[in-house]
Amino acid sequence: MAEIKQIRVCGFGGQGITLAGTILGHAGINDGKWVAGSNSYGAAARGGPSRADVILSDKPIIFPHLIEADILIALSQEAYDKYIEDMKRDSRVIYDEQLVSPRDIGLKQIGIPATNVAIEELNNKQVANIIILGATVGITKITTNDALIAAIEETVEPRFKDSNLKAVDTGFKLGRMRC
Numbered sequence: 305m306a307e308i309k310q311i312r313v314c315g316f317g318g319q320g321i322t323l324a325g326t327i328l329g330h331a332g333i334n335d336g337k338w339v340a341g342s343n344s345y346g347a348a349a350r351g352g353p354s355r356a357d358v359i360l361s362d363k364p365i366i367f368p369h370l371i372e373a374d375i376l377i378a379l380s381q382e383a384y385d386k387y388i389e390d391m392k393r394d395s396r397v398i399y400d401e402q403l404v405s406p407r408d409i410g411l412k413q414i415g416i417p418a419t420n421v422a423i424e425e426l427n428n429k430q431v432a433n434i435i436i437l438g439a440t441v442g443i444t445k446i447t448t449n450d451a452l453i454a455a456i457e458e459t460v461e462p463r464f465k466d467s468n469l470k471a472v473d474t475g476f477k478l479g480r481m482r483c
Contacts (some may be wrong), residue, residue, distance in 0.1 A: 307362045309446050310370045313437075314355040314387050315379030315403075317345050320433035323459075324377070325356020328437060330455035331447035332360040340368035353383060360446060377440055378404050379418070379433065398440045400432065414443060414482050421474060431471035438475020443483055449476055 313324045322343045332339040338361045345354040357370040372392045378384035378399040384406070388397070391411055399406055401415035418436040422429050434456070441452050452472060460468045 308365070309360045309374045309444075310372065311358045311360070311375045311377065311440075311446065312355055312370060312373040312387055312390070313358070313377040313379075313433075314353075314383035315433075316383065317352045317354045319354065319379050320430065321345070321354040321356050321379065324433045324437045325358050327434075327452070327455045327459055328356075328358045328447070330459055331441070331451040332358065334451035334454050335447050337361060337447075338363060338365050340365045342369060353386065355383065355387070375440065375444055375446065377436055379436065381405065396444060398436060398443065400436060416475075416478055416482065418475070418478075421478065422471065426467065426470060426474065428467055428471075431467055434468050434471035435475040435478065438472035439479035439482065440475075442476045442479020 313321050315321045325341055325343055329339045329341045340359040343356040345352060359365055373390055374392055374395050376387055376391055376397045381404050384399060384404045395411055397411055397413040399415055400418045402419040406413045416436050416439045418432040422432040422435055441447055456468050456472055
């Protein structure tokens, strides 16, 4: 049976949710996985709800839409509250400690100080999405670190590449600390 992982990245518009999903999908391709993805964001993109769904599989994907998430990456309370019920029983939730207050619902939930670290250590709030993505890969091993780094190099605009590569490295370190 094929190993399939269903991942939902969620937050609000302006947090780079779609970009995080795109990068994760490219990382899966770099690792030789089959990938399907979709995203959704509100009509008023900045500030409205946003999500990116990514499915990674060792074999061809028969149904290309997320059914139940194995991993939820939450960057806002509203998104967390909306999607927390769509989780598999043995799934993991990775959330931004500054922006989300998790509920105790019997899932393994791991807080990452993505926004705080982005502001205080990297002086760039906009890379919180990449920090939490790196931490998620560090914790779950859904892709290799090298595949994620290559995906950033392939998809991020040149002027943002260095800050995103620093952010993903910071995320890997945070993820190792949380394992």
